[in-house]
Amino acid sequence: MRIGVITFPGSLDDVDAARAVRLAGAEPVPLWHGEHDLKDVDAVVLPGGFSYGDYLRAGAIAARSPLVQDVVAAARTGLPVLGICNGFQVLCEAGLLPGALTRNSHLHFRNRDQGLLVERADTAWTSSYAQGQTIVVPVKNGEGRYVAADADLDRLEGEGRVVVRYVGGNPNGSSRDIAGVTSADGRVVGLMPHPEHAVEELTGPSTDGLGFFVSVLQSAVAA
Amino acid sequence: MPVVVVDVVLKQEISDPQGQAVLGALGRLGHSGVRSVRQGKHFVLDVEGEPDEAELRQIAETLLANPVIEDVELHLPTD
Structure with a gap:
């Protein structure tokens, strides 16, 4: 794959x-x-970082790049897409995921190991977890506060679109402790924490993050 | 060249921690009469020829502001 x-x-x-x-x-x-080539x-x-220096809004300019336009089109026909941190911001700005990420409520950049409750273990990126499982991966952001209108949050909760939720403290003031959400079809997932930094004992707080990448592999094999 | 101004500010229902920090500083400076502060962005666009309102509105609403969290105001030249 x-x-x-x-x-x-x-x-x-x-x-x-x-x-x-x-x-x-x-x-x-x-x-x-910059290329139209998937x-x-x-x-x-879509990885973390500070695309275009976070100018305008985090992820805003990257969301209008040529390749992301292709990703949006491909996602509408089922391509699995994972946005991590800045990648999550890009997916929200591109309209693939609902809501937006804004300045942390305490205004500080927050960098720590973070507990997450897996609420959806049936998306393309979380199928190797068990629903209700708690994992620990690093979180590091300054603009990670997930927001949406209350009515939209109610709708997301009702549709079971919250994939992971912060446990053991909310690092950025996100609405309803939401750390990550998914598209209606469960193929597109975005989250602020960094599973890719928790894949080896030597460098991560756990290897819990590997499951995101294993999941998509399994979903492709099963398909 | 005509100048078009676009002001963007977080929607009322989205909390604005930057504005709150400014408000806190004002309080410490003794300016107790300011009740609230909302921080936003101010864009100044030099445009060629007659401003095309529809195009500028699209620019304002789809790139300069994120309608999920922000309100936008377009100010066309009034001469």
């Missing part, structure tokens, strides 16, 4: 994301934001 990892100007975690893809047993394929990949990861 070939999983594309997009690099934008200002991406930081594309190399870690590619490494996580490889450790999960898939082939990482570097993709460049290289026939089977899934796409």
